Amino acid sequence: MTSTRFPDRIETARLILRPPTAADVPGIVAAVNASFTELNEWMAWANGPYGADNARAFCDASLEALAAEREYSTVLVHRDDGRIIGGMGLLDAKWDVPRFEIGYWVHTHYVGQGYCSEAVRGLTRFAFEQLGAKRVEITMDDRNRRSWAVAERTGFELEAVHRCDRRDNQGRLSDTRVYAMLDVSQLR
DSSP, X not given: OOOSSSOSOXXXXXXXXXXXOGGGHHHHHHHHHHTHHHHHHHOTTOXXXXXXXXXXXXXXXXXXXXXXXXXXXEEEEETTTOOEEEEEEEEEEETTTTEEEEEEEEOGGGTTTTHHHHHHHHHHHHHHHTTOOSEEXXXXXXXXXXXXXXXHHTTOEEEEEEEEEEEOTXXXXXXXXXXXXXXXXXXX
16 A cells, blocks of 8 residues: 555554545544544644544545655554544654654543553554654643553653643643653563
């Protein structure tokens, strides 16, 4: 499917991480809308109604960024039933370092079951072992304690809290936590 440094898929014990395609539009829309209340709290892109046009635009932009090797956005597909249960990616690639940021979200029904941590481990391992990463980071709103827990559980270390550096979807100023990992041996 791809002719980049990124694979067609990464498999973990319970998940398949793979680039989204047009065939995924209904599954993406269903997962986002089932989780919209939570996503709207933390994700800048979840700021209004989410429909098929939004999902198609996401798929198109993801494949374009993949071809340019800027980002590796994936859908999280449950191996047992093929359902899309979230999204995750290696974002903002800086190949001269090399350095990546991991972004993620999980369908509300699947939160608290270890899927996000499992996928973060798989993607982090891939970044270090296959792409030669020297730095992988995760950033999130300082109030998003569930997201902190994923970063900390998987071995990322808190480096900084950037105070009042963005506005959330409700227009409030918010702080951003920055976690980083510099070597795959830190991965838990």
